[in-house]
Amino acid sequence: MATIVSHAVVALAIGKALSTGKEARKYYLAGALCAIMPDADAVGYWLGVPYNSLFGHRGFTHSFFFAVLLATIMMTIFFAKNKFMSGAYLRIWCYFFLATAMHPVVDAMTSGGLGVAFFSPFSNHRYFFPFRPIRVCSIGFGDLFSHRGVVIFASEFLWLWVPAGVVAGIASLLTKKNVN
Ligand SMILES: [Zn+2]
Numbered sequence: 001m002a003t004i005v006s007h008a009v010v011a012l013a014i015g016k017a018l019s020t021g022k023e024a025r026k027y028y029l030a031g032a033l034c035a036i037m038p039d040a041d042a043v044g045y046w047l048g049v050p051y052n053s054l055f056g057h058r059g060f061t062h063s064f065f066f067a068v069l070l071a072t073i074m075m076t077i078f079f080a081k082n083k084f085m086s087g088a089y090l091r092i093w094c095y096f097f098l099a100t101a102m103h104p105v106v107d108a109m110t111s112g113g114l115g116v117a118f119f120s121p122f123s124n125h126r127y128f129f130p131f132r133p134i135r136v137c138s139i140g141f142g143d144l145f146s147h148r149g150v151v152i153f154a155s156e157f158l159w160l161w162v163p164a165g166v167v168a169g170i171a172s173l174l175t176k177k178n179v180n
Contacts, residue, residue, distance in 0.1 A: 011035035011099035013164035062104035071096035112136035
């Protein structure tokens with residue numbers, strides 16, 4: 001896993017890119033939750049669920065199918081007033097889907113662990129991208145308070161926070177232009 005804070009940062013940048021500039025705080029909060037939720041499978045890992053099984057770490061909760069489910073659930077919880085399949089509904093749904101789906105995409109660019117089951121539950125094959133510059137953070141927080149933690153954070157900063165900042169910056173410039 002990359003650290004959950006970095007996953008949330010990626011989601012906030014996507015949220016900014018898809019925003020109209022008038023979103024309530026819950027829009028960003030729910031998007032950050034979407035980005036963090038896939039790592040709820042760490043609970044199973046601690047309870048002894050085998051890493052490479054369907055519900056193992058980076059299994060079902062790291063699939064695109066899970067992203068579809070979670071985006072729909074988050075819409076029901078946070079944006080129930082938006083008419084189903086209306087333009088506003090679809091825009092926010094896409095944001096929640098991308099915020100969730102970017103989590104496994106980022107994990108597939110990390111340097112360790114097993115790959116990501118993008119197509120679970122239909123296939124439990126684990127994928128990695130050929131380009132994996134992000135240093136992996138072990139499950140739990142032990143790594144973060146050591147020298148390794150500094151190395152992990154530096155790689156996440158470079159490969160996640162900087163691109164996220166650029167995307168959010170460009171998006172806010174464009175939104176300002178549209179509002180003016
Ligand atoms: Zn993960």
